[in-house]
Amino acid sequence: MAVKNFGFAAIKPRTIDFEQFDGRLLSEILELEPSFKVCLSCGGCTATCSAGNLVSFNIRQLNLLLRRGETVGLENEIKKCMLCGKCMLVCPRGINIRNVIMLIKKSVAKSHSLKR
Amino acid sequence: METPSFALPFIIGLLFIISFLIVVTIIWIAGLSKIDKIRIWKNMPTRKTGEALAETFMESLLHRKIFRKNPVLGYMHTSLAFGWFLLIVVGHIETALHYRTLSFPIWKSIFFRYAEQTPPAGFESKFFAASMDFLLLIVLSGVMLAYYKRIHKSLFGMKRTTRLKVGDRISLTALWLIFPLRLAAESVSANLYHNGSFLTQSAGNLLASFVPVQQMEMPLWWAYSCALGVFFLTMPVSRYMHIPVEVLLIFLRKYGIRLKKNVNTYTRVQVFSCSRCGICLDSCQMNHANIRNTQSVYVLKQIRGRRLSDEQLFNCLLCGRCQNDCPVGLDLNNLRITQRIESTMEYNSQYDYLKSDCMPKPVSTEVIYFAGCMTHLTPAIIKSMRALFEMAGVSYWFMDEDKTACCGRPLMQAGQYQAAQKLVDHNREKIQASGAKTLVVSCPICYKVFNEDYSLPGIRVVHHSEYLLELMADKRLPIHKLPLRAVYHDPCELGRGSGIYHQPRLLLDEYANLIPVRNEKEKAWCCGGSLANIKIQMSERDQIRQKAMEEYLSYGPDVLVTACPLCKKTFAKDRNLPVHDLSEVVYMAIRQKSTGNTSEDPGKKEVNYEQIFFPRITS
Numbered sequence: 001m002a003v004k005n006f007g008f009a010a011i012k013p014r015t016i017d018f019e020q021f022d023g024r025l026l027s028e029i030l031e032l033e034p035s036f037k038v039c040l041s042c043g044g045c046t047a048t049c050s051a052g053n054l055v056s057f058n059i060r061q062l063n064l065l066l067r068r069g070e071t072v073g074l075e076n077e078i079k080k081c082m083l084c085g086k087c088m089l090v091c092p093r094g095i096n097i098r099n100v101i102m103l104i105k106k107s108v109a110k111s112h113s114l115k116r
Numbered sequence: 117m118e119t120p121s122f123a124l125p126f127i128i129g130l131l132f133i134i135s136f137l138i139v140v141t142i143i144w145i146a147g148l149s150k151i152d153k154i155r156i157w158k159n160m161p162t163r164k165t166g167e168a169l170a171e172t173f174m175e176s177l178l179h180r181k182i183f184r185k186n187p188v189l190g191y192m193h194t195s196l197a198f199g200w201f202l203l204i205v206v207g208h209i210e211t212a213l214h215y216r217t218l219s220f221p222i223w224k225s226i227f228f229r230y231a232e233q234t235p236p237a238g239f240e241s242k243f244f245a246a247s248m249d250f251l252l253l254i255v256l257s258g259v260m261l262a263y264y265k266r267i268h269k270s271l272f273g274m275k276r277t278t279r280l281k282v283g284d285r286i287s288l289t290a291l292w293l294i295f296p297l298r299l300a301a302e303s304v305s306a307n308l309y310h311n312g313s314f315l316t317q318s319a320g321n322l323l324a325s326f327v328p329v330q331q332m333e334m335p336l337w338w339a340y341s342c343a344l345g346v347f348f349l350t351m352p353v354s355r356y357m358h359i360p361v362e363v364l365l366i367f368l369r370k371y372g373i374r375l376k377k378n379v380n381t382y383t384r385v386q387v388f389s390c391s392r393c394g395i396c397l398d399s400c401q402m403n404h405a406n407i408r409n410t411q412s413v414y415v416l417k418q419i420r421g422r423r424l425s426d427e428q429l430f431n432c433l434l435c436g437r438c439q440n441d442c443p444v445g446l447d448l449n450n451l452r453i454t455q456r457i458e459s460t461m462e463y464n465s466q467y468d469y470l471k472s473d474c475m476p477k478p479v480s481t482e483v484i485y486f487a488g489c490m491t492h493l494t495p496a497i498i499k500s501m502r503a504l505f506e507m508a509g510v511s512y513w514f515m516d517e518d519k520t521a522c523c524g525r526p527l528m529q530a531g532q533y534q535a536a537q538k539l540v541d542h543n544r545e546k547i548q549a550s551g552a553k554t555l556v557v558s559c560p561i562c563y564k565v566f567n568e569d570y571s572l573p574g575i576r577v578v579h580h581s582e583y584l585l586e587l588m589a590d591k592r593l594p595i596h597k598l599p600l601r602a603v604y605h606d607p608c609e610l611g612r613g614s615g616i617y618h619q620p621r622l623l624l625d626e627y628a629n630l631i632p633v634r635n636e637k638e639k640a641w642c643c644g645g646s647l648a649n650i651k652i653q654m655s656e657r658d659q660i661r662q663k664a665m666e667e668y669l670s671y672g673p674d675v676l677v678t679a680c681p682l683c684k685k686t687f688a689k690d691r692n693l694p695v696h697d698l699s700e701v702v703y704m705a706i707r708q709k710s711t712g713n714t715s716e717d718p719g720k721k722e723v724n725y726e727q728i729f730f731p732r733i734t735s
C-alpha cells in the first residue's frame with residue numbers, strides 16, 4: 001500500500017528468462033538485415049513514428065522484445081506500421097528498420113502457412 | 117529438283133517454331149481478362165493495327181531507340197535484324213521472279229544458290245545476286261560486331277554481361293554460325309556453278325585455291341541448315357524468344373493492354389520481350405553502390421525462370437531510370453511492383469486503429485495542404501509553405517498538421533496494395549468531407565499516389581511547385597531573383613514518376629539563376645534515398661548520393677534545389693553544398709526583397725548564400 005502512495009507500482013522483473021528465449025526469429029533477421037545488430041535502443045524511431053503518433057505502438061520496444069527473444073504478440077503489434085520510412089531517416093545508426101518489419105511480417109506469415 | 121536431305125533440319129526447326137509460337141500466342145491471349153480480350157477485338161479493325169505495324173518496323177527491325185542510345189550498338193542490332201529480314205524478303209522475290217511463280221517450296225529460296233545451279237544471266241539475276249551478297253555482307257558485319265562486343269567486354273571487364281544459360285549458349289552459338297556458314301556454303305557453290313556475285317564468287321575462288329571444294333559442298337550446306345534448325349529449336353528456351361514476342365507486345369500495348377496488379381499472361385509477354393540488351397545495366401545507379409545483381413535485366417531473367425528472390429526483388433530504388441532507357445519500352449517499375457505484390461500478398465495489415473475516434477475531424481475548406489510524413493522531417497519546408505500561404509492570402513486546412521495516416525505510397529511500392537488501400541480510403545474520406553477543391557502536396561511521393569490511386573473527383577491535386585507557380589503567375593506572390601546559381605534536382609516521383617519537369621524550373625528561374633546539368637529531366641539521378649528500396653543499406657545509399665552530388669558540384673552552384681523532402685534530407689547529409697526545397701528558395705527570396713536586402717542595394721553590392729539563408733548569423 002505504501003508503495004502505491006509514492007506513485008510506484010510493482011513491475012515484473014525484466015531479466016531474460018532463458019527457458020522462454022526464442023532466438024529463431026532474431027537470428028533469421030540478423031542474417032538478412034545485419035544493420036539491426038547495432039541498434040542502441042535510443043528510441044529515435046519511436047519518437048518520430050507516424051503510426052506511434054496515432055495509436056500505442058512502440059517500434060523501439062518491439063526491436064528490444066525481438067532481441068530478448070520475446071516474440072509472442074510481436075506479430076499483432078508490428079502490423080500497425082505504415083512503412084512511411086521516417087524511422088529509417090532519423091535512426092542515428094542508419095538501421096533499415098523497415099526491412100526488419102517486413103522480415104518479421106514475412107516470417108510470421110510463413111510460420112502460419114506451415115502450421116495450416 | 118527433289119528436296120535435298122540437308123534441308124531437313126531447317127524445315128523441322130521452322131515447323132517447330134511456327135507451331136510453338138502459334139500455341140503460346142493462343143495461350144497468352146486466352147489468359148487475358150475478358151475486358152482485355154474485348155479491347156483487342158474492338159481495336160483490331162482500327163488504325164491502331166497500322167500504328168503497331170509501323171512501330172514493329174521501327175523498333176523490332178530498325179531498332180530506332182537503340183540507335184539513339186548508341187549508334188554502334190544500334191548498327192549491330194539493325195544489321196542483324198533488318199539485314200536478315202531483307203535477306204529473307206529479297207531472297208523470296210528473287211526466287212519468285214526466277215521461277216515466275218509464287219508457289220515454290222520454301223527451301224528453294226533459303227538455299228537458292230544450291231537450288232539454282234546456273235550462273236546468273238541477264239541484268240535481273242545479276243542484280244539480285246549482287247543484292248543478296250551485299251545484304252549478307254551487312255549481316256556479317258553485325259555478327260562481327262557481336263563477336264567483338266563479347267570479347268571486348270570480357271577483355272576489358274567493362275561491364276558484366278548476363279551469365280548465359282545452356283539454352284542461351286546453344287542458341288547464341290547457332291546464331292553466330294548461321295551467317296558465316298551461309299557465306300561458306302554459298303561461296304563453295306559459287307565456285308562450282310559460277311552463280312555467285314562479288315562476295316561469294318571471290319570468296320569461293322579464294323577457297324578453291326587451297327581446299328577441295330567439291331568434297332566440302334554438302335557438309336557446308338548441312339552445317340548451315342543445322343545451324344538454322346538448332347537456332348529455331350532452342351529459341352523458346354533462349355533470349356531470342358524476344359524477337360517474336362516483342363512483336364506481340366507491341367500489338368497488345370497498342371490495343372491498350374496494361375499490366376495488372378497481379379501476375380497474368382501479359383506479364384509473361386513483357387518478361388519474354390526483354391532482349392537482354394543490357395542497356396538498363398548502365399542506367400542503374402545501384403552500380404554506384406556496387407550492387408550488381410538486382411538490375412531489371414537480371415530480375416526479368418529470374419522471373420522468367422521463376423527463381424526470383426526477395427533480396428533481388430526489393431533491392432531497387434524504383435527510380436525508373438532503366439524504364440526510361442529500355443529500348444523495348446518495358447513497364448519495368450510496374451513489372452517489379454506486381455512481383456512485390458505477389459511476394460507480400462500474405463501479410464497485408466488492416467489498420468483498424470484508423471477507425472477510432474481519436475483521429476482529427478475534417479475541416480471545411482477550399483484548399484487542403486498535405487505536407488506528408490517526409491516533410492515533417494524537414495520543418496523548413498512546412499515553415500516556408502505556411503508563410504507563403506499567408507503572403508498569398510490563401511486560407512487552407514493543414515490536414516496532417518498533427519495526426520494523419522501515411523498516404524499509402526510507400527506501402528504500394530513495397531507491394532502491399534491491400535494494406536495501402538486502407539490508408540487511401542481513410543484519407544480520401546477526410547479529403548472529400550472537407551469539400552476542398554484543391555489539394556496542395558509537398559511530397560512527390562504523396563503527389564503521385566493522390567493523383568493516381570485516390571479517385572478524387574472534382575479535386576485538383578497539385579504539387580507545391582505547381583501551386584506556387586500559379587500563385588506567382590496570378591501576382592499573389594512577389595517576384596525577386598536571388599543572385600544565386602542553382603542546380604535543380606528532379607525528384608524521381610515528380611519527374612519520371614509524374615512527368616513534372618517544367619513547372620519547378622519555371623518557378624525557380626524567377627527566384628534564382630537556374631543552371632542546366634547533363635543528367636536532368638528524364639535522365640535525372642535518383643538521390644539514393646528512395647523509400648521503394650527496402651533492402652539497401654544506409655552506406656550504400658550514401659554512395660549513390662555521392663555520385664550524383666559529384667556531378668552537381670562540377671557545375672559550381674551556390675545551392676542545390678529540389679522539390680522533395682526526401683531528396684532534400686538525403687542530399688543534406690553532404691556537407692559540400694547547401695540543399696533547399698523550392699518553397700524555401702521562394703520564401704527566402706521574397707523575404708530578402710521585403711527586408712530590402714537586395715543586391716541593387718548600393719551599400720551591399722554582393723549578397724551571398726549565407727546572408728540570404730542565415731541573415732541572423734551573418735549580419
Ligand code: SF4
Binds near residue numbers: 046
Ligand atoms: S532509432 Fe535506430 S538505434 Fe535508435 S532505437 Fe530506433 S532502430 Fe535503434
Ligand code: SF4
Binds near residue numbers: 045048050059080082
Ligand atoms: S516506417 Fe513504420 S515504424 Fe517506421 S516510422 Fe513509419 S510507421 Fe513508424
Ligand code: SF4
Binds near residue numbers: 397
Ligand atoms: S529490360 Fe529493357 S533495357 Fe534491360 S535488357 Fe531488357 S530490353 Fe534491354
Ligand code: SF4
Binds near residue numbers: 399400411412432434
Ligand atoms: S528502377 Fe532504378 S534502381 Fe531499380 S533497376 Fe531500374 S535503374 Fe536500377
